[in-house]
Amino acid sequence: MDNRVVISNRQFTILVIMNVIGTTILIIPSLLAKEANQDAWLSAILALAVSMPLLWLYLAIHKRQPTKTLVQLFEVVLGKWAGKLFSLLFLMIYPFFLGALTLRNVGDFLTTQIMPETPIEMIHIIFMIVVVYAMKLGLEPIVRVSELLIPIALVMLFIMFVSIIPQIKAENLFPILDNGYKPVIGGAIPFISFPFLENVLFLMVLPSVRDQSKVGKALFKGVIIGWAILFLLILLTILVLGPYITASKVFPSYTLAKKINIAEIFERVEITIAIAWFITSFIRICFYFYCAAAGIAQTLELKDYRNLSIPLAMMLIVFSLSSVPNISFLMNTDLRTLPFFNLTFGLLLPLALLIMLAVKSGMRKQ
Amino acid sequence: MLIVVCLILFAAILALVEVPPLWRRKLKKEAWVFSIFLLGGTFLSIAQTMHAVLPNPLLWINYVYTPISNIVFNQLLG
Numbered sequence: 001m002d003n004r005v006v007i008s009n010r011q012f013t014i015l016v017i018m019n020v021i022g023t024t025i026l027i028i029p030s031l032l033a034k035e036a037n038q039d040a041w042l043s044a045i046l047a048l049a050v051s052m053p054l055l056w057l058y059l060a061i062h063k064r065q066p067t068k069t070l071v072q073l074f075e076v077v078l079g080k081w082a083g084k085l086f087s088l089l090f091l092m093i094y095p096f097f098l099g100a101l102t103l104r105n106v107g108d109f110l111t112t113q114i115m116p117e118t119p120i121e122m123i124h125i126i127f128m129i130v131v132v133y134a135m136k137l138g139l140e141p142i143v144r145v146s147e148l149l150i151p152i153a154l155v156m157l158f159i160m161f162v163s164i165i166p167q168i169k170a171e172n173l174f175p176i177l178d179n180g181y182k183p184v185i186g187g188a189i190p191f192i193s194f195p196f197l198e199n200v201l202f203l204m205v206l207p208s209v210r211d212q213s214k215v216g217k218a219l220f221k222g223v224i225i226g227w228a229i230l231f232l233l234i235l236l237t238i239l240v241l242g243p244y245i246t247a248s249k250v251f252p253s254y255t256l257a258k259k260i261n262i263a264e265i266f267e268r269v270e271i272t273i274a275i276a277w278f279i280t281s282f283i284r285i286c287f288y289f290y291c292a293a294a295g296i297a298q299t300l301e302l303k304d305y306r307n308l309s310i311p312l313a314m315m316l317i318v319f320s321l322s323s324v325p326n327i328s329f330l331m332n333t334d335l336r337t338l339p340f341f342n343l344t345f346g347l348l349l350p351l352a353l354l355i356m357l358a359v360k361s362g363m364r365k366q
Numbered sequence: 367m368l369i370v371v372c373l374i375l376f377a378a379i380l381a382l383v384e385v386p387p388l389w390r391r392k393l394k395k396e397a398w399v400f401s402i403f404l405l406g407g408t409f410l411s412i413a414q415t416m417h418a419v420l421p422n423p424l425l426w427i428n429y430v431y432t433p434i435s436n437i438v439f440n441q442l443l444g
Contacts, residue, residue, distance in 0.1 A: 097423055186443045302396050307384050311400065314407030322420040333424060336439065340431040 005208045009218040011143040012209045015287065016202065016222025018146050021153075021229055022284030023105040024195045025277050026251050028230060029237040031194075031335055033246035036187030038173055040243070041235045043187030048227050050188065051196035055223060057350050058199065059216045062206045064357045070203040071295045077356045087299040091292050094345050095201055096312070099288035100320040101330070103127065106281050107320065108327045113254050114271065124320055127285070128313045134286050135293060135309035139205070142286045149279045156276035159269075161232055163260045168239045193339035197346025199223065204291045250327060253277070289316070369415050377408040 007015070032040035065073055071091065075083030106127060107120045115123070134142050177184070202219065209215045237252050240259060246252045257270035290305075293312055297305035324330045381404060388397040413420055 093423065101424075182443045186439060189438070296399075300395065300399055302399060303393055304396065307388070307396070307400055308403055310380060310384075311403035311407040314411050315403075318407075318410040318414045318420070319423070322414055323422045323424040329424075333428060336435045337428050337431040340434050340438075341427045 005139045006210050007140060007143045007205070007208050009209055009211050009214055011147055012205070012215070013218045013222040013225075014146050014150050015143050015205070015283070016199075016219060017226045017229075018150065018153075018280050018283035019202075019287050020195045020199075020223055020226025021277075021280040022195060023102050023109075023277070023281045024230060025233060025253055025280060026105060026109055027331070027334065028191060028194070029234045029246050029252045029256075030249055031190045031331070032187045032234060033238065033243050033252070034187075034335060035190070036183045037179070037243040037247070038175075038238055039177060039179075039184050040187055040238055040246070041173075041231065042177075042184045043191060044227075044231045044234050046184060046188040047191040047196065048224075048231075050192050051199075051223065051227075052220075054196060054347065055199065055216075055219055057347075057354065058203055058206075059219065061350055061354050061357065062203060062215070064354070064361065066212055067207050069205075069207055069295070069298060070201070071299050073203070073353060073357070075299075077353060077360065084299050087295065090345075090349075091295040091299070095204075095288045095291035095295065096316065097319065097323075098198060098201075099285055099292060100316050100323065102281065102285050102288060103316060103320040104324050104330060106278075106285075108330070109251055109254070109277075112327065113251055114274070121317075121321060124317045127282075128317055130282065131285050131289055132309045132313045134282075135289055135313075136306050138306060139208070139290050139294070142283070142290065146283045149283075153276040153279045156273050157229060157233075160257055160260065160273045160276075161236060163262055163266060163269075164236055164240055164256060166262070167259060168236070169242070170239070172239050172242045189339045190335050193342035193346070194334060195226075196223070197339075197342040200346045200350055201288070201291050203350075204295060205287075250331065289313070370412050373408060373411050373415070377404055380404060 029040065032043050036043045061073065065076060068076060071083075071087040074087045074090070077083065078086055103124055107123045110123050111118060111120045134145070199219075206215060206219075209218065233253060233256075237246050237256050240256060241249075241252060245255070249255050254270055254274065257273040258268075260269055260273075261267040289309070289312065293305040293308045296302075296308060296312075302308075381401065384400060385397050388394075388400065410420065
């Protein structure tokens with residue numbers, strides 16, 4: 001690609017924060033509480049501890065070939081044709097499909113909680129029109145808009161966290177480790193997969209970051225800030241709603257926002273708070289969509305990825321509708337099988353890539 | 367049927383808007399890739415509106431990963 005995109009380190013950090021929060025904020029308290037009950041917050045800490053080495057792994061790959069994106073690395077490792085074929089398969093299976101699932105999360109949230117009589121197709125189409133518009137402008141406007149929108153999202157979340165504090169019931173957290181450590185590990189698994197293993201896709205934008213010497217710091221900072229927000233949310237959900245209600249709701253964060261009631265004046269603010277996750281979900285879908293479109297353009301050596309966005313959006317909408325028959329199927333997949341799918345692409349694939357890159361550079365030295 | 371006609375019209379208009387500028391700028395490969403993706407997208411959309419059974423990657427994922435998931439969640443953590 002000759003027209004290279006350049007984003008600043010600050011913008012990259014914000015992109016990481018937005019992507020980690022993404023749609024995760026909607027469903028993660030429920031997924032964690034299903035497994036770990038009142039120990040969900042311990043699962044969250046464990047998930048962060050496991051995710052840090054993953055970031056090292058991704059950065060180690062990036063350090064070996066700092067100018068190449070993930071799909072270009074496949075080409076380096078596998079050779080021209082096998083690399084291209086593998087890249088196309090990877091792009092259609094991984095970022096594209098994750099984008100479809102993220103879109104489905106947004107659609108499910110809107111149709112079950114806010115607009116029950118609107119067909120989900122219309123919500124997906126309207127959401128994707130905005131995403132396509134953003135994509136037509138390119139990655140730089142997307143990161144600039146995330147820079148512009150993050151204060152709104154953070155303020156909304158801050159208002160939510162502060163105004164729910166009076167309703168905390170400390171006894172919801174106890175007893176700690178009632179069922180031993182196993183449920184804590186079981187709860188950490190979906191949280192590691194979603195969103196932390198999906199961070200492998202940042203290898204698609206890492207070469208575009210301006211100050212390459214501080215790129216690791218920017219990535220770590222983004223992931224930790226994003227995690228801290230999710231951790232606070234999980235803790236507050238458990239503290240206010242209790243583990244059983246959290247586990248039985250599909251979107252416990254929204255239920256939590258509904259609970260806000262200060263002196264019967266400041267109440268029914270949930271839809272205003274929901275602006276925060278519309279913003280983060282939007283940036284997340286844009287990011288996955290960019291990975292898919294730019295990846296295809298890089299693989300096929302096209303001059304521009306932007307005009308692929310409308311056809312890809314059509315496919316994305318179809319997949320988001322056809323591959324998820326209902327919401328409980330998606331929840332079950334998120335909890336049970338998607339972690340292992342993510343493990344394949346987020347851990348095994350980068351590990352193999354790193355080993356092959358090391359072997360290649362070792363051979364060149366001899 | 368109306369929606370199928372609309373989809374085909376939409377795809378045709380989109381092709382008319384997007385392809386000639388690419389062709390004029392001698393970006394033939396880009397034009398081909400765009401056309402193939404547009405054809406695929408239109409085909410999938412029509413299939414979806416006619417309630418055809420489309421390949422479902424999520425089912426494949428479930429099929430492939432259920433054994434290991436059962437081992438981890440039922441045996442190791444059960």
